[in-house]
Amino acid sequence: MSVVSFSPKFQHLLLLPNKPRKSKPNCCHVSPRMSSQPPPTPDLLSTVTNLLWGKSLPPQLLISTVRSTWNATWHLMMSQLAPSDPSGSYSRPVSSFRANSPSRQNPKNLHLYVALACPWAHRTLIVRSLKGLDEAVPVSVAGPGIDGSWEFREAGGSGLGPSADRANGCRTLKEVYRLRRGGYDGRSTVPMLWDVDKKDVFCNESYDIIEFFNSGLNGEMAGDSTMDLSPPALKGEIEYWNGIIYPNVNNGVYRCGFAQSQQAYDKAVNDLFNTLDMLDAHLSSSRYLCGDVLTLADVCLFTTMIRFDLAYNVLFKCTKKKLQEYPHLHAYTREIYQIPKVAVTCNFEAIMDGYYRILFPLNPGGIRPAMPCGCEHEFLCKPHNRESISLSNKHAEVLQP
Numbered sequence: 001m002s003v004v005s006f007s008p009k010f011q012h013l014l015l016l017p018n019k020p021r022k023s024k025p026n027c028c029h030v031s032p033r034m035s036s037q038p039p040p041t042p043d044l045l046s047t048v049t050n051l052l053w054g055k056s057l058p059p060q061l062l063i064s065t066v067r068s069t070w071n072a073t074w075h076l077m078m079s080q081l082a083p084s085d086p087s088g089s090y091s092r093p094v095s096s097f098r099a100n101s102p103s104r105q106n107p108k109n110l111h112l113y114v115a116l117a118c119p120w121a122h123r124t125l126i127v128r129s130l131k132g133l134d135e136a137v138p139v140s141v142a143g144p145g146i147d148g149s150w151e152f153r154e155a156g157g158s159g160l161g162p163s164a165d166r167a168n169g170c171r172t173l174k175e176v177y178r179l180r181r182g183g184y185d186g187r188s189t190v191p192m193l194w195d196v197d198k199k200d201v202f203c204n205e206s207y208d209i210i211e212f213f214n215s216g217l218n219g220e221m222a223g224d225s226t227m228d229l230s231p232p233a234l235k236g237e238i239e240y241w242n243g244i245i246y247p248n249v250n251n252g253v254y255r256c257g258f259a260q261s262q263q264a265y266d267k268a269v270n271d272l273f274n275t276l277d278m279l280d281a282h283l284s285s286s287r288y289l290c291g292d293v294l295t296l297a298d299v300c301l302f303t304t305m306i307r308f309d310l311a312y313n314v315l316f317k318c319t320k321k322k323l324q325e326y327p328h329l330h331a332y333t334r335e336i337y338q339i340p341k342v343a344v345t346c347n348f349e350a351i352m353d354g355y356y357r358i359l360f361p362l363n364p365g366g367i368r369p370a371m372p373c374g375c376e377h378e379f380l381c382k383p384h385n386r387e388s389i390s391l392s393n394k395h396a397e398v399l400q401p
């Protein structure tokens with residue numbers, strides 16, 4: 001995924017992915033720095049406004065000046081946060097550390113860095129759990145700091161939550177990246193897989209990591225070596241679906257939220273919902289994307305869908321429909337959520353905080369809305385009734401024109 005090279009002061013600007021060199025995506029940044037100065041008190045503001053114009057509305061000149069100033073400031077922030085092409089369409093940077101580099105050998109002592117709000121990091125947590133790698137690949141969970149950087153803090157409590165850096169004892173993710181030989185001043189993104197022995201970044205491209213977790217650690221490390229989320233016979237179909245889902249859905253929601261022109265937004269939102277319509281129709285007669293087998297393509301789609309009504313529908317202006325208005329796609333999302341070990345990787349409070357309270361250019365007030373009805377754990381655990389879907393001949397049809 002990609003958001004250009006950020007200037008140092010905006011490096012940690014968001015929860016953003018990174019465009020892989022192929023067709024698959026990837027990681028998250030954090031949001032822009034937010035001022036640590038407290039806002040003026042309401043009493044002071046009231047006194048000043050009463051002195052200037054009493055109980056009437058502010059003068060038109062002031063309104064237009066503020067509007068123009070905010071518009072210019074917003075475009076400046078967005079150019080750093082989510083750079084665009086000449087049409088105003090969001091584009092994104094390439095991941096810096098790829099697992100398939102010829103010079104890399106598979107390490108045996110690994111540590112995973114994630115953030116719970118990030119959909120790209122979430123896919124690595126799911127595959128790690130499904131493959132039984134929880135003990136073999138320990139994890140540290142970063143959270144957004146007051147300045148927008150990823151920082152570590154032990155939150156306590158049960159379940160998956162913010163933690164200390166359990167591999168290097170660093171305060172921020174940026175400090176971890178800088179530990180590597182030669183240092184590093186690029187974007188400090190999640191997910192990131194760390195080679196503990198070499199003290200170096202092994203990979204920070206999410207799709208590379210989930211492929212590696214699926215097949216690169218079988219044997220002594222993986223608790224479930226028999227599970228294969230990318231069977232050789234289905235690789236063509238998986239690539240086919242990834243080629244649709246990544247640009248139009250995974251990255252599509254960001255293309256909507258970070259569009260800097262009406263033209264760019266209109267194209268992105270139409271691409272997104274045309275694809276969701278197609279997926280809902282396909283899933284009416286196919287249990288998973290590639291038939292009756294859960295694959296990496298399903299994991300990639302799921303981590304966007306589970307965030308759709310929580311964040312993208314409102315904050316990213318993906319407003320044509322809610323996920324709940326797609327009966328088959330919504331039931332499919334519930335089915336994957338109910339697969340053992342998947343629900344524990346989903347933290348809805350962290351997701352909402354990560355989007356509404358951190359992405360300052362999109363939500364300057366930092367007010368987090370109420371959780372939408374139907375997004376709670378209890379609702380997602382309702383019967384999905386997808387076991388009865390007929391799968392006959394579906395594999396043969398997927399790739400036919």
